[in-house]
Amino acid sequence: MATELKTIVVTGGAGFIGNHLCEKLLSKGNKVICVDSFITGSKRNIQHLLTNKNFEYMGHDITTPLKLSGFDELYNLASPASPVDYYKKPIETLFAGSFGVKNTLDLCKANNATFLQASTSEVYGDPKEHPQKETYFGNVNPIGPRACYDESKRFAEALVVNYMRQYKLKTRIARIFNTYGSRMRKDDGRVIPNFIIQALKGKPLTVYGKGEQTRSFCYVDDLVEGLILLMDSDYPMPVNLGNQEEFTMLELADKIIEMTGSKSKKEFLPLPQDDPLQRNPDISLAKKLLKWRPKTKFDEVLEGAFLRVNERYFQGVIEQPNLQWGQDSFRKLAHYNFHNDTVTVSTLFQKARREILDYLMYHELLHKYHQFSHRNGRSSFHTREFRKAEERYPKQKEIEREIGNIASRRKSWKWW
Numbered sequence: 001m002a003t004e005l006k007t008i009v010v011t012g013g014a015g016f017i018g019n020h021l022c023e024k025l026l027s028k029g030n031k032v033i034c035v036d037s038f039i040t041g042s043k044r045n046i047q048h049l050l051t052n053k054n055f056e057y058m059g060h061d062i063t064t065p066l067k068l069s070g071f072d073e074l075y076n077l078a079s080p081a082s083p084v085d086y087y088k089k090p091i092e093t094l095f096a097g098s099f100g101v102k103n104t105l106d107l108c109k110a111n112n113a114t115f116l117q118a119s120t121s122e123v124y125g126d127p128k129e130h131p132q133k134e135t136y137f138g139n140v141n142p143i144g145p146r147a148c149y150d151e152s153k154r155f156a157e158a159l160v161v162n163y164m165r166q167y168k169l170k171t172r173i174a175r176i177f178n179t180y181g182s183r184m185r186k187d188d189g190r191v192i193p194n195f196i197i198q199a200l201k202g203k204p205l206t207v208y209g210k211g212e213q214t215r216s217f218c219y220v221d222d223l224v225e226g227l228i229l230l231m232d233s234d235y236p237m238p239v240n241l242g243n244q245e246e247f248t249m250l251e252l253a254d255k256i257i258e259m260t261g262s263k264s265k266k267e268f269l270p271l272p273q274d275d276p277l278q279r280n281p282d283i284s285l286a287k288k289l290l291k292w293r294p295k296t297k298f299d300e301v302l303e304g305a306f307l308r309v310n311e312r313y314f315q316g317v318i319e320q321p322n323l324q325w326g327q328d329s330f331r332k333l334a335h336y337n338f339h340n341d342t343v344t345v346s347t348l349f350q351k352a353r354r355e356i357l358d359y360l361m362y363h364e365l366l367h368k369y370h371q372f373s374h375r376n377g378r379s380s381f382h383t384r385e386f387r388k389a390e391e392r393y394p395k396q397k398e399i400e401r402e403i404g405n406i407a408s409r410r411k412s413w414k415w416w
């Protein structure tokens, strides 16, 4: 029997998690309406979806009522989410979690649609209980710098369960723990992009306090799978979604320095107020209820990420080709493969290695070409200096041929 396809609204669909969710829902054949004000998200995140006939974008700020009808489900992800964003926009954050949630709940009520709220592990504040179970009430400072986010999400949960109780609305609440993956903004202040970019640029990695605070990181594909399973369940109370692999910030910094082969040092800054010391989800409920658990290993993704130069994420970081960086990364990954004997990573490695070499050599050659052309006019492409550059690459002829191939493959490289 064919599955019945749905029309699904994703508010905040142009954000980091939202665009992955839209992509996944579309791949299952659903129609997706992405509602976003671009306050922290960007059109670039949904550019690749705009040509899909089942995808529609609607520019709207959910803190004012919105008109939409004929949909089955709504995922409400619309809220500034990274500390950098909500420190800058505390009122907008509080309004997203209050007026925004009310407006989207009302819309679901009018359409008899199921509502899923993207809540957060921040509702536990700086927890005194580890790991955090859904039954833990949290330890939150209601007037501290993080309160605009934490309290807006706590209020949102209260509003959602009361729409469920009073109006019998079908509702879900996902308590999302730290998530990472491609298309995170490199300047949004979250620790993984921060560290990677600092390491790649050779700058000190900023560690707060003694770096002993821990976080766990869930890969975005795993999280999106959990959100969809939760929507498809009939469970109205909060469910933790996150990865239990836990690292101290020092461990994370060292891991990233090692993987990138960077010469960066660590710089210690004072711990921000109310920064939680430990975060680790108890996901027994999700395991039991949704048969869900994160599948992706942190190290594996991180290694892959260094090599996936086609991720927009690294755009701007590899402006100046740095062969040394590339070669160091290959060595690390080869080492990793050797010890872990993983075929998938190995295959990825071979493919990515080729792509990154192509990329770096192509740019190196192109750079030379432009440099000499600029200095001496186009005819100087084969100057003595350029021939010297050729000698640095004994397989230059082959590479030149490859450049043609690369150019024709460009369209398939997401970031071109």
Ligand SMILES: NC(=O)c1ccc[n+]([C@@H]2O[C@H](COP(=O)([O-])OP(=O)(O)OC[C@H]3O[C@@H](n4cnc5c(N)ncnc54)[C@H](O)[C@@H]3O)[C@@H](O)[C@H]2O)c1
Residues within 6 Å of the ligand: 011, 012, 013, 014, 015, 016, 017, 018, 035, 036, 037, 038, 039, 040, 041, 042, 060, 061, 062, 063, 076, 077, 078, 079, 080, 081, 082, 085, 096, 100, 118, 119, 120, 121, 175, 176, 177, 178, 179, 180
């Ligand atoms: N990324 C994480 O680690 C994480 C962890 C816990 C919870 N969450 C929750 O998941 C959701 C998505 O987070 P993200 O990391 O993708 O953040 P993000 O900032 O990348 O995405 C949020 C999106 O919502 C949009 N938005 C914000 N306020 C809006 C409004 N009033 N009207 C319309 N659009 C609005 C933004 O423009 C952006 O596109 C958020 O609700 C966040 O609280 C994320």
